[in-house]
Amino acid sequence: MLRNYFKIALRHLQKNKLYALVNIFGLSIGIASCLLIGLYIWHELSFDRFHKNADRIARVTWQYNFGDAENKTATTGTRVGPDFQRHFPEVEAYVRLLKYPRVVRYENAMFDEKAFLYADSAFFSLFSFPLLKGDPKTVLAGPDKVVITASAAKKYFGNEDPVGKTVNVGGTKDFVVTGVAKDAPAASQIRFDFVGTFSSLGAAKEEKWNEANYVTYLLLQDEKSVPVLQNKIDAYIRNIAKNEMQLTGPQYMAYHLEPLTRVHLHSELDGFEPNNNILYIYIMAAVAVLILLIACVNYTNLSTAQSARRSAEISMRKVMGAGRGQVFRQFIIESFLLTLLAVVLALLLSALFLPAFNRLAGKEFDTDILFGPVTLIVLLLAAVVIAFAAGAYPALVLSGSRLISTLKGGFAFTGSATLRKSLIVFQFVISIFLIIATIIILQQLSFIRNKDLGYNKEQVVVLPVDRTISEHYDELKKALATSLGVVSVGGAYEAPTHIDWSDGITTKDGKKITVNALPVDEDFTRTLGLKIIAGEDYSQTDVLQFDTSNGGNNLRYSFMVNESALKQLGWTPEEAIGKTITKGNDGVIKAVVKDFHFRSMHEPINPLLIFYDKRIASSLFVKLSGSNVSATLQNLEKTWKERISHRPFEYHFLDEEYAELYKAEQRTAGVFTGFSSLAILLACLGLFALTAFTMVQRTKEIGIRKVLGATLADILALVAKDFLLLVILALLIAAPLAFFTASKWLDSFSYKVDLHWWVFAGAGVVTILIAFFTISLQAIKTALANPVKNLRTQ
């Protein structure tokens, strides 16, 4: 019996190739999309769950207001970990972490290591990063020890055993390698190449509540103790804040416990690796489900449209004694067979497009994962569900068809025409929604990319400055500036793409405001192209005037402020020039710079204070002329190597750094563009096949109309009208939905594009054109056929 069902299903597919193609291909695209997105979601959801203690680990975040503004950071002072362990029995262990780029050297191998962590000794026992060599309890006990990953070991030591070897870190300290760890998994908020002992840090000598540079993780005795412990901490810290920190009035501080496994998707504060947003996970899941739905709708629609063809067969089966249940089963099995074929094809498609998807989503999935037992079982279950979801309705309709009417005069499908139409509308609502969403995301991203930031990020090379380089700062700068192809060189503590330094200033009349602050050298504003709207740029006078003698007591700053700062201070640019303000030391406002975006576009432009202090510059910005960039880079490298021996020449471009800020959005955009194209492709595929069936049904009608003198255009209009009305209805439903959703998303940006009506109209016109084209492909074929022939076959 089963064999008979399979046989007839296969023969049916063979006979109706278009139907089979649209169904199998459509379903497989839907399934493949779901599979890939499912991988992505599974990966994001699995973040940090590989730790044996995952449920018992909490990150401590710090919320405080010291009189200027609300602050919330994932970093805490050195005291939090040890102090909490001493005071609260619920805390079993703690690890403080600092991620700090270091230059590591072993013999001739020297690299700038971005993933260098300093960690307390409990690191390897608290977290589950397996060690290939060394004992997790002791590898980080005692000062100046370092554990390296297998890939770092390979990089520095080749095949030698690294344990016991000494590496130089930062040009100042020697660390002994005590262990080798397996590379950290991709789904981890902590990733590292080196883990050095925390006790090697100067800051480790003293326990402090402030100077919050460290991420503290606590291992709790019990996952359920979080609320209890949180209450205890609140009471304890209120006391500390009042008596020890002497905070008064609106000033306060508090520590919050954040379960480790919630950090990646639910926290507003990044882990060491950038967080994702659970909202984006939901969106991705929705997109996947929508695409699958479109494919399922195609199946349902085509099968019911086809029922006219199957009705004779079904009637005969009933005449031969088949019960309704048996016929139903036959069609469900047929649906399952088709889905199974689609699943196989989907697996192949997924494997084929996995590299592209990895690029799009910024992941590193291996094809092995697609063919693993878990995936296959999930797919098989999915096939059953899909087979039922898509096949149940047609099976129900077909098995319930009235026998006699079929035997007499063929099969008339009346009731489901409405359903079929509703389903088409549904498909196009999804497609149009996705198209509009994609256009708006792309618009916003292009707006961000092309918005005048207030400085020039193009053709700027960023080079690191450390303490050793700082000693020869001017020399190096001069040498770089005179290299061929270099326009100018300026330095600052942070890049203008993202300024974190938070500070406060006080005016002479006692007004205090919170600002972001940026220490720069004399060439910074010029090099980055900041616009000065009042006053003058730094000059040699400021350099000479910068007096660091007498322990900094003689120091008088030269300040610049931005327009937002002026607005808060209530001054016009002209008034501001020459005013004295205080930031620790006094200083005079030399210039007002036009507002520029120094944070992501999600945030408004805050008040900014620029001050001259090149001692703490940590980056050099080299502006290139832009002609022959590679030669210029070679020149820079030569100049660098002549002067700097303790650090490799490693650079990046400022615009790359800027692009990093919008990686999440860029990814969403990529995913949206890709999958909304798929959605419309599938919807049109369905429309195409449905038109084909309609045309078969209407062949006679069209033949008669042609005999009566209808032109091609008449017939095209006749056929297209019905479908196009549905698409227009879909547009009317999708547009407000998309408008609402897009507004929500755009609200997360302080600087955003306006929603124009033509985006919606444009999406509509494009969809209608595509739909019309799809319909015409079929309709023209029928309309051009010889009417006499058509009529004869009827």
Added chain:
Amino acid sequence: MIALQHISKWYNIGGKPNFVLKDINLNIQEGEFLSIMGPSGSGKSTLLNIIGMLDLPNEGRYDFFGQSVYDMKEKHRQDLYKKNIGFIFQAYHLIDELNVYENIETPLLYQNVKSSERKAMVGDMLDRFNIVGKKDLFPSQLSGGQQQLVGIARALIAKPRLLLADEPTGNLNSKQGEEIMQLFKQLNEEEGITIIQVTHSEKNAEYGSRKIDLLDGRIQQHIKENISL
């Protein structure tokens, strides 16, 4: 074998009943070969379908081997139908996607006959109708007469006691038609299968043992001839 009492069937058109069958009373003995005749629209096929349990009347009583068909449970009726009735159509109604062998086999699938048994039964049937060589062909590859032969083979495969034929020769040329009618006669006489056929042709009706004429849903006359039991 079959007793129809006061069978009526109608459709409501504009609030008035439009009778397809009106007060039909008919008894058919096992072993009869009955021909139902009448002009188009006289209700022949409807009557045949009601006898074949494919259609229901609005009114009346139907006894099949002494059991009241309309008082049975659906499943019971289905069983009765599967075991006893074979159908043959004017348009053959073979399943296009199945070949000759599979078409003949299908009724057995719905009666849960074992695979080996099915093979033997279909083999016999192919042999009997001399179509062994055609068992792998699809309906579209056969002539009309051959298709109807397959249709008959399919109707007979489950060894029914009642064969219902709705204008079985309507789409065939006269020679093919004659062959089919000869076959019917043989089945009726040699194997005792009860046959009811709907036909337009007097000549075909002559093959039967009894003839009834329908006009506007009523039986016109009973022509009793030599009943061969």
